[in-house]
Amino acid sequence: MSRLFVTVFNMSLTASYVALVVIFIRMLLKKLPKVFSYMLWAVVWFRLVCPVSIESPLSLVPAESPIPYSIANSINPDLQFSVENIGNALNHSVNPSVPFADSIASLNKTGIMELATAVWLIGIAVLLCYSISSYFKLSLRLSTATLYKENIYETDRINTPFVFGFIRPKIFIPTGLAQNELDYILKHEQVHIKRKDHIIKPLAFLAVVLHWFNPLIWYCFFLMSKDMEMSCDERVLIESKEDIRASYSNSLLSLSVKQSGILMPLTFGESNVKARIKNVLNFKKPLLWKVFIAAILVAVVSVVLMTNPNENGRGNVFSNTVSFFKQFNRDSSLAAAEKFLKYKTEYVGNAPKVGNIIYLLAFPEKVSYDHFELYTDSVPYAVTVYLMTDTQTINYYAQTLDQSLFEKNAIIMFSLIGNVDYINFNLTDGKSDYLVQYTRDDANAIIGRDVREFSEGKQEFAELLKKLDAIKEN
Amino acid sequence: MKDLKLFDAEYKLMDIIWELEPINSTELTRICQNKLGWKKSTTYTMIRKLSNRGILQNENATVTALVKRDQVRKYESETLLEEKFEGSLPVFLATFLQGRKLSKSEAQELQKLIEEATK
Numbered sequence: 241m242s243r244l245f246v247t248v249f250n251m252s253l254t255a256s257y258v259a260l261v262v263i264f265i266r267m268l269l270k271k272l273p274k275v276f277s278y279m280l281w282a283v284v285w286f287r288l289v290c291p292v293s294i295e296s297p298l299s300l301v302p303a304e305s306p307i308p309y310s311i312a313n314s315i316n317p318d319l320q321f322s323v324e325n326i327g328n329a330l331n332h333s334v335n336p337s338v339p340f341a342d343s344i345a346s347l348n349k350t351g352i353m354e355l356a357t358a359v360w361l362i363g364i365a366v367l368l369c370y371s372i373s374s375y376f377k378l379s380l381r382l383s384t385a386t387l388y389k390e391n392i393y394e395t396d397r398i399n400t401p402f403v404f405g406f407i408r409p410k411i412f413i414p415t416g417l418a419q420n421e422l423d424y425i426l427k428h429e430q431v432h433i434k435r436k437d438h439i440i441k442p443l444a445f446l447a448v449v450l451h452w453f454n455p456l457i458w459y460c461f462f463l464m465s466k467d468m469e470m471s472c473d474e475r476v477l478i479e480s481k482e483d484i485r486a487s488y489s490n491s492l493l494s495l496s497v498k499q500s501g502i503l504m505p506l507t508f509g510e511s512n513v514k515a516r517i518k519n520v521l522n523f524k525k526p527l528l529w530k531v532f533i534a535a536i537l538v539a540v541v542s543v544v545l546m547t548n549p550n551e552n553g554r555g556n557v558f559s560n561t562v563s564f565f566k567q568f569n570r571d572s573s574l575a576a577a578e579k580f581l582k583y584k585t586e587y588v589g590n591a592p593k594v595g596n597i598i599y600l601l602a603f604p605e606k607v608s609y610d611h612f613e614l615y616t617d618s619v620p621y622a623v624t625v626y627l628m629t630d631t632q633t634i635n636y637y638a639q640t641l642d643q644s645l646f647e648k649n650a651i652i653m654f655s656l657i658g659n660v661d662y663i664n665f666n667l668t669d670g671k672s673d674y675l676v677q678y679t680r681d682d683a684n685a686i687i688g689r690d691v692r693e694f695s696e697g698k699q700e701f702a703e704l705l706k707k708l709d710a711i712k713e714n
Numbered sequence: 715m716k717d718l719k720l721f722d723a724e725y726k727l728m729d730i731i732w733e734l735e736p737i738n739s740t741e742l743t744r745i746c747q748n749k750l751g752w753k754k755s756t757t758y759t760m761i762r763k764l765s766n767r768g769i770l771q772n773e774n775a776t777v778t779a780l781v782k783r784d785q786v787r788k789y790e791s792e793t794l795l796e797e798k799f800e801g802s803l804p805v806f807l808a809t810f811l812q813g814r815k816l817s818k819s820e821a822q823e824l825q826k827l828i829e830e831a832t833k
Contacts (some may be wrong), residue, residue: 384721384756386726386749396722554728
């Protein structure tokens, strides 16, 4: 479950980035038909609900998954909020391509991750219960609405017209509307039904429910609803033969007075009346070339934001910043590679070097290095690293499939110690032991070639370290 | 005064009953389905609600109105007068006649009503 939450959180971050771009493009499209702004939200929705995405060299989305999955699995005891972490978080907000995973990963997760996941699930449950119960309450209130004609029903229990229902949507209108008003309202609601807005809006709301912890997504939902209504208004104006802008605005105004301000995610409720009236009054049938340009812009933005970057091509504005940070990462891994390579040895019998290598290895915070033993009498040669920890951690490693931390360290040792055949990690809490064993064949199989080749130079070893970081996430 | 306030839907149902009473309740659900677009259960719920309020009765699957159309209209006009015109009939009439001419026959009819009411 924690893993699922991390997935959704990462999707939320990517979607937020996409949403900011959409909000910006929306401003450029201000003077154009709102249907283009409305269509743009499809990309944000896709990012919010779809964990996998298509790769393309045209992508403008940051490549790194902001938070690694291992956050959900690793065990580190105490929280450290340091200036450094906050600094990283700030960097991240300025440029989403900075992986602030490192600082987050070094924060504590035991408990915190489970708690966050629980809060997230409870929030979803509360929102779903609220929407479903308000759906049924409204449906009860509408049951006595009387047939007006076709799929149109009237009732004195509502103040504002809306579309209700998914499969066979009906239009509900308050009783006592003036005839000319009614014409516009019905056209407006029929456009909603024709465009399947009555299905799109609940689907959009479901995405918001999933990402309820992200205020930007709520804001997007609000903007999307506004674009939906405005583009619907525009369609009514386009389809009408005469200029009905003035009388249409009047109808909007007269209904706005009666509306109540409750959140009704599943209905249309006439919202944003002031902005909509302005939009209606300023509306002109758009010029063809403008529509053409807007359509192309929307298509390009969709492709660029819908896809993830693939490995080889990133010919775009972000490539500079991205390569800067890649450079930065490379420098730090080169430094680490240099330290390790100082203790490279052909023989497992070289105890000082083996000891120094083990000393450089990283273990989870609750796990501390105690001592090591060498088996050098006969083949197979082995190293056993003794680690101290608590009962909880032992039980954790005994149950979980995630052994990536040990795996990573074993591969480093196989690469640097030429003739070792087995690497064992013995985890103890003083009462019971838990042993993880790796063979050289395991290590070679994981990496896909002889791991010793990587200890030939700084560049190569840095490459290995990077590969190991990637393993960690799977 | 008995509460005869009817919602739009209730009034529409009573309209059908006033016209056709006494009417078989199954027949009534069929008519409501055609005219009002109601499900069977909706019609039965409405019948039960209105019979609890003493506005109609449903005995042996036969529905009859216990309140006449006139009573409802009287109630409606009295509440309107109370709520909006401080219970004053002259104020109501004055407002009603603002910018409006009565036809001769309307005036005669009104005169007759007033004479009868003051006898």
